[in-house]
Amino acid sequence: MTRYEQSAAKLQEAETYLAGGVASSLRASMKPTPLYVQQAYGARLRDVDQNEYIDYMLAYGPLILGHAHPAFNERMNQALQRGSTYGMQHEGEIELARRLTEVLPCADQVAFSGSGTEAVMLALRLARAYTGKSKIVRFSGHYHGWSDAIFTSFPSPDFIASGGLGDDNTDIAPGTGGQSRNSLQDILLIPWNDPIALEETLTKHHHEIAAVITEPVMCNSGCIAPRTGYMERMRELTARFGIVLIWDEVITGFRLGLGGAHGRFGITPDLVTIGKALGGGIPLSAVAGKQDIMRLIASGKVMHLGTLNGNGLSTAAGIAVIEELAKGNGQAFVHMENTASLLAKEMRSLFKRQGIPAVINQLGPVFHLMFIDRPEVADFDTFNQRDTGLYARFAEEMLKEGILVRPNGLWYVSTAHGEDEVKETLVAVEKVMKRIGQ
Numbered sequence: 001m002t003r004y005e006q007s008a009a010k011l012q013e014a015e016t017y018l019a020g021g022v023a024s025s026l027r028a029s030m031k032p033t034p035l036y037v038q039q040a041y042g043a044r045l046r047d048v049d050q051n052e053y054i055d056y057m058l059a060y061g062p063l064i065l066g067h068a069h070p071a072f073n074e075r076m077n078q079a080l081q082r083g084s085t086y087g088m089q090h091e092g093e094i095e096l097a098r099r100l101t102e103v104l105p106c107a108d109q110v111a112f113s114g115s116g117t118e119a120v121m122l123a124l125r126l127a128r129a130y131t132g133k134s135k136i137v138r139f140s141g142h143y144h145g146w147s148d149a150i151f152t153s154f155p156s157p158d159f160i161a162s163g164g165l166g167d168d169n170t171d172i173a174p175g176t177g178g179q180s181r182n183s184l185q186d187i188l189l190i191p192w193n194d195p196i197a198l199e200e201t202l203t204k205h206h207h208e209i210a211a212v213i214t215e216p217v218m219c220n221s222g223c224i225a226p227r228t229g230y231m232e233r234m235r236e237l238t239a240r241f242g243i244v245l246i247w248d249e250v251i252t253g254f255r256l257g258l259g260g261a262h263g264r265f266g267i268t269p270d271l272v273t274i275g276k277a278l279g280g281g282i283p284l285s286a287v288a289g290k291q292d293i294m295r296l297i298a299s300g301k302v303m304h305l306g307t308l309n310g311n312g313l314s315t316a317a318g319i320a321v322i323e324e325l326a327k328g329n330g331q332a333f334v335h336m337e338n339t340a341s342l343l344a345k346e347m348r349s350l351f352k353r354q355g356i357p358a359v360i361n362q363l364g365p366v367f368h369l370m371f372i373d374r375p376e377v378a379d380f381d382t383f384n385q386r387d388t389g390l391y392a393r394f395a396e397e398m399l400k401e402g403i404l405v406r407p408n409g410l411w412y413v414s415t416a417h418g419e420d421e422v423k424e425t426l427v428a429v430e431k432v433m434k435r436i437g438q
Contacts, residue, residue: 006048040067042416053404064277066416075320085311092315107288112310116250116275117145119285127211127244139192141221141380148183151175206241216261222383223361223368282317336365365413401428
């Protein structure tokens with residue numbers, strides 16, 4: 001029987017000193033208790049109660065090479081020996097920036113930051129300065145960090161209740177307490193994968209819209225792929241109306257290929273934000289894009305600040321990740337996608353045999369598992385009809401079988417996952433589904 005006494009005790013201790021007991025609010029949702037990790041290596045980790053798990057959470061996305069990858073660790077050790085940060089320039093900044101311009105199709109230049117939230121803040125600032133306009137179009141169910149100027153409720157109850165974008169679109173619910181409603185006055189919130197809503201909004205408001213920001217795949221809400229022609233139409237419309245197109249590739253960047261989703265789909269946005277996998281577990285993000293937009297930083301028109309931006313440790317991490325993923329002409333991506341595809345395929349078969357309706361949306365080494373009696377989940381409204389209670393129970397039961405998954409249904413696969421992990425995971429899924437189905 002799996003026991004969590006030590007993790008529960010450490011959480012109680014942490015609550016005395018650490019607000020909420022965890023360093024990020026999202027981590028508090030794990031049941032039966034947030035885990036405290038003792039050690040991790042490859043695709044597996046061990047908690048302080050000596051339970052071992054195959055890890056499909058991967059620190060919410062960054063660990064594309066798995067835990068404690070030897071070559072990555074060696075690069076980090078070398079960087080530390082040289083000093084972790086200087087507050088001045090160094091060769092690592094140039095090297096990583098050069099490599100990013102080589103692998104990202106949209107990138108003439110890049111700017112470094114520490115998190116996806118910061119990268120989005122910079123991208124929006126650049127778009128507004130470049131266009132001289134202020135409004136931002138974003139999509140319900142997408143996530144672009146937790147800064148006040150973009151963080152809406154998830155999903156927005158106001159948006160759902162109203163049936164979509166109203167004439168003034170002024171009553172968008174903030175994503176958290178303490179967030180000023182005024183911070184969202186420049187946001188236009190519309191449904192994704194709806195070309196009519198997109199065209200109507202851009203046509204009506206193009207004179208005040210600085211940017212459209214979108215996840216290229218709706219990773220945070222069902223791994224929903226864009227409908228055929230939708231992203232191409234978005235590119236056409238934004239170009240026509242002089243609107244900056246921003247792809248938020250904090251999740252898809254370096255997961256769907258070195259060129260990210262825009263490289264894989266063959267569509268070139270004006271700006272992209274990247275993070276998570278780019279740093280391999282070290283805080284690192286970036287904005288990349290067209291030179292005529294990025295030069296606003298060099299001119300001083302747009303201020304880009306951050307004490308730890310481009311520090312030696314983070315740039316070494318980014319270089320190490322790119323080097324590892326590029327080996328063998330990108331064989332790491334083939335391996336990860338094959339692993340994820342096999343796991344998703346066999347899980348679908350298990351659910352079907354158990355008579356439990358489920359949908360798995362998978363693209364590359366990331367997929368979303370939903371318990372729902374529908375043949376497919378291809379839009380946000382359908383995604384919101386999934387049985388969240390059943391999945392929460394599934395995730396908790398999987399933990400008892402040594403499989404760590406996110407409570408929301410999003411699974412990540414790293415280069416460290418392979419056939420052994422797939423086989424063990426399928427055994428656990430079958431056991432859990434038999435218990436749940438009783």
